[in-house]
Every structure is written in structure tokens, then in C-alpha cells.
Amino acid sequence: MVNKTNTKPTPKPKKGTTATKPSQTKKKEKKLYNVIFFKNWCKSCGICTALCVKQIIKSDETGVPYIDDMDSCTGCRFCEIHCPDFAITIKSRHPERRESNGN
Amino acid sequence: MLERAEIVRKEYLRHDKKFPHVWCPGCGNGIVMGALLRAIHALELSKDEVVLASGIGCSGRMPTYADFNTIHTTHGRALTFSTGIKLAKPELTVLTVMGDGDSTAIGGNHFIHAARRNLNLTAIIINNSTYGMTGGQYSPTTPFGSISATSVYGHVEHAFSIAELAATAGASFVARSTVYHATHLEEMLKLAIKKRGFSVMEVISNCHVQYGKKNKLGGAVQMINSYKDNAVKVDKAAKMSQEELEGKITIGVLADVDKPVSTEVYRQVVKDAQKKAGKISKETDKNGVKRYEE
Numbered sequence: 001m002v003n004k005t006n007t008k009p010t011p012k013p014k015k016g017t018t019a020t021k022p023s024q025t026k027k028k029e030k031k032l033y034n035v036i037f038f039k040n041w042c043k044s045c046g047i048c049t050a051l052c053v054k055q056i057i058k059s060d061e062t063g064v065p066y067i068d069d070m071d072s073c074t075g076c077r078f079c080e081i082h083c084p085d086f087a088i089t090i091k092s093r094h095p096e097r098r099e100s101n102g103n
Numbered sequence: 104m105l106e107r108a109e110i111v112r113k114e115y116l117r118h119d120k121k122f123p124h125v126w127c128p129g130c131g132n133g134i135v136m137g138a139l140l141r142a143i144h145a146l147e148l149s150k151d152e153v154v155l156a157s158g159i160g161c162s163g164r165m166p167t168y169a170d171f172n173t174i175h176t177t178h179g180r181a182l183t184f185s186t187g188i189k190l191a192k193p194e195l196t197v198l199t200v201m202g203d204g205d206s207t208a209i210g211g212n213h214f215i216h217a218a219r220r221n222l223n224l225t226a227i228i229i230n231n232s233t234y235g236m237t238g239g240q241y242s243p244t245t246p247f248g249s250i251s252a253t254s255v256y257g258h259v260e261h262a263f264s265i266a267e268l269a270a271t272a273g274a275s276f277v278a279r280s281t282v283y284h285a286t287h288l289e290e291m292l293k294l295a296i297k298k299r300g301f302s303v304m305e306v307i308s309n310c311h312v313q314y315g316k317k318n319k320l321g322g323a324v325q326m327i328n329s330y331k332d333n334a335v336k337v338d339k340a341a342k343m344s345q346e347e348l349e350g351k352i353t354i355g356v357l358a359d360v361d362k363p364v365s366t367e368v369y370r371q372v373v374k375d376a377q378k379k380a381g382k383i384s385k386e387t388d389k390n391g392v393k394r395y396e397e
Contacts (some may be wrong), residue, residue, distance in 0.1 A: 041122055045129030050324040080108050081141075081285040082327075084133025085123060086116065089108040 032093040033075040035067055041087040048079035048088060107141065115140045115150070117170050124168055126161060129323025131282035131308030135229055136165055138285050139198070142292040153196045156185045158210060160202035161236045161310075162229045179210025182217045182226060189222050193366050196225075196296065203230040204242040207263050211243075218272035221301045223364050227292070228265055228303065231310035239313030250317045266305045270358040275300025277358040281307040281330035284354060294356065300364055307352055 035057070044063030056072045057065050057079060067073070073090070080088045105113070112118055126132050143153060153171040157163040158181035166173030172195070176184045185199045206214045206228045217224065233251055234240045241251040243263040250257060270277045276298040280288040288306060295302040309315060309326035320326050330352060337355035340348060 043123065043128035045323050047129055047324055047327065050328070077108075081137060081289075082134055082282075083137070084126065084130050085128075086108070086112050086133065086137060089106055089112075091106050 031075060032071060033073040034070065034091045034093045035073055035079070036089045036091065037065055038087040038089065039064060041085045043085055043087075045084065047082050047084065051078055051082055053078055107144070110144060111137065111140045115144065115170055117168055121168050125164060127312045129309070129311060129327075130161070131231065131306070131310075131327070132162055132165065132229060134282040134285055135162075135227070135288070135306050135308060136168065138289040139200075139227065139292055140169065142289050142296060145289075146293060146296060148196055148296075152194065153198065154185070154188055155198050155200065156181045156188070157200040158202070158205040159236075160205050160234070161231075162200050162202040162205070165200045179205055179208070180213060181205065182210060182213045182224070185224050186217060186220070186222055189224055190366065193223070197223075198296070199224060199226045201226060201228050202235075202242075203228060203232065203244040203263075203265065204234045207243045207265060207268070215268070215272040218269050218274040218301050218303065220365050221273060221275060221362050222366060223299055224301055225295050225298075226269075226301070226303045227295075228305050229308045230265055230305055231308045231314060232262075233310050233314040235310040235313045239310075239317060245314075249314075251314065252317070266303065266357050269303040269305075273301075273362075274303045274358065275360055275362050276302035276356070277305075278303070278356045279305045279307070279352070280354050281334055281352060282309060283327050283330040284334065287354065291356070298359075300360075300362055 042064060044059070044065075046059060046063060048065050049057045049059045053076055054072050054074060056067055056069050058068065059065050075090055075092065077090050080090050116122065124133065150171055154174070155166045155169050155171045156174045156176060157166045158176055159178035163175060166175050174184060174188075181199045181201050185197045188195065189197050201210065206226065214226070217226070230244050232242065232244050232246065232249070234242050239252040241254045241258050241260075244265065245251055245254070245258050245262060247261050248257045266277050266279045276295055278291040278295060280291045282288070292304055295304045307330060309323055311320065311323045311326050315321060315326050320329065333350060333352050334354045335343065335348070335351045337353055337357060340351070340353045
């Protein structure tokens with residue numbers, strides 16, 4: 001989805017894509033989020049890992065959280081409001097702006 | 104555009120001086136503080152008109168981290184300092200953060216009399232069932248039979264229920280929530296801050312380092328998840344029997360009554376007395392109104 005080539009600016013670009021690639025447009029409509037861990041403040045308590053609804057937050061051997069599958073994040077902010085150390089920020093991501101967004 | 108978490112971190116925290124904070128990993132105090140800051144942000148109160156007072160204990164560290172007018176007072180006396188601040192400057196929003204031992208043991212008398220007096224204050228009581236900072240001694244809210252540093256064979260006394268105590272003592276608004284229900288907690292805090300009169304917000308929090316470890320309740324995650332399983336909303340709890348409610352936590356608004364706030368009544372008393380004495384002129388009346396306006 002990130003690597004998708006940019007279509008020419010037509011008045012109704014969504015209609016054209018739905019006709020040809022329905023699965024990709026469905027993905028495009030889904031909101032994407034970036035979960036940013038502020039590692040300096042994180043104390044590896046494991047609350048975000050345990051409470052994540054999608055179970056995408058993993059922790060490494062020292063307990064520091066990381067996310068491999070960032071596109072699965074639904075942006076519910078359950079980890080953000082339960083982080084006792086104010087170490088999680090969730091930002092919405094706009095994939096159409098630039099290709100390397102979110103890295 | 105700044106996200107809400109960034110606003111909370113950059114606007115309301117002393118982020119460049121005091122962080123990371125001293126609370127243990129997974130401590131519920133941080134969750135309560137986050138909910139409090141989000142509630143203040145949602146109510147659009149300016150930082151200059153909010154006072155955050157606290158006593159001694161783990162919860163007493165909270166004003167150190169929040170960027171309001173803050174005061175860290177003596178053990179149990181946070182509400183007396185808040186009363187003084189409110190009487191001197193009634194236009195301020197005074198929030199008092201206390202622990203369970205701080206509010207009901209050392210400051211027990213101050214707490215019930217502040218509730219009886221009904222000033223426009225907000226008391227946020229973080230109840231973690233133990234004295235966490237000093238090594239896990241039993242507090243007035245330690246459940247019967249549980250193990251602490253001073254009750255190694257099981258606690259022989261029965262626990263206080265802070266919210267019910269406050270409601271009986273005459274608080275205008277009493278609510279309870281837990282650290283698992285962070286969104287609910289934020290909503291309850293909003294109601295408590297908005298309410299005119301003495302409002303008490305009891306937050307059930309986890310002390311997995313002292314209380315949880317001694318009673319084999321697991322770590323932070325297990326304790327926080329247990330609040331999810333044990334919490335019952337007020338309207339559902341009203342239909343349950345006493346036996347079913349054993350070990351459950353009733354969350355929601357437990358009391359909400361409208362009573363005259365004592366600063367308002369006092370202002371009226373002063374006005375009437377001045378009128379009776381015939382001393383009132385236009386200027387003093389103006390000044391008097393301004394002085395006691397909230």
C-alpha cells in the first residue's frame with residue numbers, strides 16, 4: 001500500500017480505483033497509526049503489551065516494547081491512556097504523503 | 104498538529120526536569136495522573152487557575168510532576184492546606200491528591216470535616232490498600248485477612264470504604280473508579296472537578312510491589328486486569344445482593360447532591376451582617392462581592 005504508485009490527479013480518483021482494485025481501496029480507507037515509544041521514560045512494566053487489543057505490541061528480552069505490524073494498529077489509544085510513564089504517543093499516519101512515512 | 108498525549112506531556116508535565124518519575128514500573132499513580140491531566144485539558148482550565156495539593160506518600164509525588172500551582176504538604180494535612188487556599192482565593196480550582204493512608208488514617212479527621220464543611224474542593228484519593236512508600240504496612244483500607252509488613256499472619260481489622268465514608272460525612276459528589284477503567288476515570292474526574300461542592304473521587308489503584316507481592320496477587324498487569332473482572336457499575340450493583348457484591352468494586356457516581364457551598368453562605372452572612380449594622384456603602388459592597396466571588 002505504501003509502495004503503490006501515485007495515480008494522476010483526476011476529479012474522482014476513488015471511483016476508478018474501486019473498479020480495478022477493490023481490496024487496495026479498502027486498505028487505503030483504513031486509518032493508519034504510528035505508535036511511538038518514548039524509550040527514555042519507559043520502565044518496561046509490560047502493561048501496554050498485555051492490554052493491547054490487537055496483541056501487536058511485543059516486548060524484547062529486556063521488556064522494552066516494540067511493534068512489527070504497525071498497520072494493524074486501530075488507534076484505540078488503550079495503551080496510551082494506560083501507560084503510567086507517559087511514554088506512548090499514538091499519531092495518525094498519512095501514507096499518501098510520502099513513501100517512507102512511519103519509519 | 105499535536106496529539107493529545109503530546110499536549111499532556113509538553114503542556115502539563117514538568118517534562119524537562121523531573122522525568123522519568125520515581126514511581127515503580129506499572130504503578131497506577133501514573134495512570135491516575137494521566138487521566139487527571141486529560142480531564143483538566145478537556146475542561147479547558149488554564150494552568151494558572153489550577154492548584155494541585157498533595158500530602159505525603161507515593162501519591163504525594165504527583166504535584167512535583169504536574170505544571171500547575173503545586174504544593175506538597177505535610178502528612179494527612181493536604182486538605183487543610185487546600186481549605187486555606189480556597190478561602191484565600193476562591194476563584195482557583197483546588198485539587199487535592201491523597202493516598203488512602205494519608206486521607207483516612209493520618210488525615211482522617213481533616214477528611215470528614217472537609218466533607219462536612221462542603222467547600223468547593225476536589226479530593227482525589229488513590230486507594231492502593233497499603234502504605235507503599237514506607238514498606239507495605241497495613242492501612243485503614245487493607246482488606247481483612249490480607250498480609251502486610253505489620254500483619255504477617257493476616258490482618259485482623261476490617262477495612263474502610265472511603266467513598267461510603269465520604270458520602271456519609273456529607274460530601275456533595277462521590278465517585279469511584281479504578282486504574283483499569285482509565286476513560287471512565289477521566290469522565291468521573293471531569294464531573295468531580297465541575298461539581299460545585301466537596302467532591303471525592305476514589306481511585307482503586309495497584310501496589311504490586313508491596314501489597315500485591317505479599318498477597319500473591321501477581322504483577323501490575325494481573326492486578327490491573329483483576330479490577331476489570333471485579334468492577335461492577337453502580338446501577339448493576341443496586342440489583343445485586345450483599346453476598347454477590349463481596350470482593351467486588353462498585354464503580355460510578357455513588358452520591359451526587361446539591362448543597363450550598365460554605366464560601367457562598369459565608370459571603371451571604373457577611374453581607375447580611377453588614378446591612379444590619381448599616382455599615383454598607385457602595386464601594387465596600389463592590390469590593391466585598393469581588394473578594395468572595397468564585
